[in-house]
Amino acid sequence: MKQVLTIAGSDSGGGAGIQADLKTMTAFGVYGASVITAVTAQNTLGVQGFETVSIDLVAKQLDSVLSDLKFSALKTGMLATSEIIEVVVDKIKEYQVDNLVVDPVMVASSGDILLAEEAITTIKEELIPIAKVITPNLNEAKVLTGRGIEEEVSLEILASELHKLGCEYVLVKGGHQSGEIARDLLYDGVDFIEFSAERIDTKDTHGTGCTLSSAIASNLALEYEIKEAIQRSKKYITEAIKAGCKVGQGNNPVNHFADRKNSIGDFSSSSLKLNST
Numbered sequence: 692m693k694q695v696l697t698i699a700g701s702d703s704g705g706g707a708g709i710q711a712d713l714k715t716m717t718a719f720g721v722y723g724a725s726v727i728t729a730v731t732a733q734n735t736l737g738v739q740g741f742e743t744v745s746i747d748l749v750a751k752q753l754d755s756v757l758s759d760l761k762f763s764a765l766k767t768g769m770l771a772t773s774e775i776i777e778v779v780v781d782k783i784k785e786y787q788v789d790n791l792v793v794d795p796v797m798v799a800s801s802g803d804i805l806l807a808e809e810a811i812t813t814i815k816e817e818l819i820p821i822a823k824v825i826t827p828n829l830n831e832a833k834v835l836t837g838r839g840i841e842e843e844v845s846l847e848i849l850a851s852e853l854h855k856l857g858c859e860y861v862l863v864k865g866g867h868q869s870g871e872i873a874r875d876l877l878y879d880g881v882d883f884i885e886f887s888a889e890r891i892d893t894k895d896t897h898g899t900g901c902t903l904s905s906a907i908a909s910n911l912a913l914e915y916e917i918k919e920a921i922q923r924s925k926k927y928i929t930e931a932i933k934a935g936c937k938v939g940q941g942n943n944p945v946n947h948f949a950d951r952k953n954s955i956g957d958f959s960s961s962s963l964k965l966n967s968t
């Protein structure tokens with residue numbers, strides 16, 4: 692079974708972060724392991740608080756899983772501080788894991804800040820250069836290229852500027868743009884490739900970024916080349932948004948198991964052969 696690692700924050704509400712990542716990996720049939728960088732108190736209404744995990748314990752988690760399991764891909768999400776980013780980068784280099792997908796999580800869609808401001812430079816200088824693909828949303832792409840959030844700039848310009856930071860591919864997500872199409876743009880340093888799907892009219896998009904990046908990591912682990920991995924992930928996130936999970940009172944999470952009518956399967960007693968003595 693292909694193994695994929697997520698290095699990210701925990702979302703107590705179950706819709707984003709580690710919880711979304713592991714559900715996504717399970718949906719794609721890969722084995723998901725996790726290194727937790729921060730614990731958020733979060734629900735569909737927002738982030739009520741968070742604490743970071745100590746550097747020592749982040750390093751220990753990384754050593755535990757990287758020395759034992761064999762990862763075909765990994766993704767990073769909420770890394771919270773420069774110190775955590777540095778230890779993550781060191782361990783990825785030490786254990787030489789390929790297929791790193793970087794989701795440069797900065798702010799939750801509720802507006803709550805999940806990354807210290809000084810850590811933006813560490814992401815740019817240390818994490819992005821070792822990434823196969825980075826998946827910033829529009830605002831993250833603007834921040835990483837030194838722009839203001841209000842500035843009008845095309846996905847093409849953002850992608851080509853970000854590519855200069857040293858990653859292999861940039862996927863700028865257009866989920867926060869307006870219009871009938873949810874358009875994401877991939878850049879490999881030469882060509883732009885569009886991934887477009889119908890925009891679903893809903894506010895229930897909690898966890899979309901985490902889910903997309905985990906889907907890409909899972910599909911890279913399954914040995915799909917990058918364009919096919921993104922195409923499959925885009926289809927998955929579109930269906931997951933469409934199906935939604937009406938569980939809370941705010942912006943609800945996507946449904947990671949949209950393709951399954953009954954995700955529990957048939958465990959009724961009539962389907963089991965029991966030997967009794």
Ligand SMILES: Nc1ncnc2c1ncn2[C@@H]1O[C@H](COP(=O)(O)OP(=O)(O)O)[C@@H](O)[C@H]1O
Pocket residue numbers: 800827828829864865866867873874875888889890891892893896898899900901903925928929932
């Ligand atoms: N309402 C929507 N309908 C269809 N696709 C969407 C919608 N909102 C976001 N997406 C898609 O979900 C993925 C995650 O994008 P985005 O929401 O921009 O990321 P983030 O969660 O990091 O802010 C992208 O593929 C984007 O195009």
Ligand SMILES: Cc1ncc(COP(=O)(O)OP(=O)(O)O)c(N)n1
Pocket residue numbers: 699700701702706707708709731733768769796798799800801805896897898899900901902
């Ligand atoms: C613990 C944690 N990590 C990441 C996020 C951000 O999730 P994302 O999928 O980028 O988008 P929203 O859920 O904010 O729409 C988070 N909220 N919590």
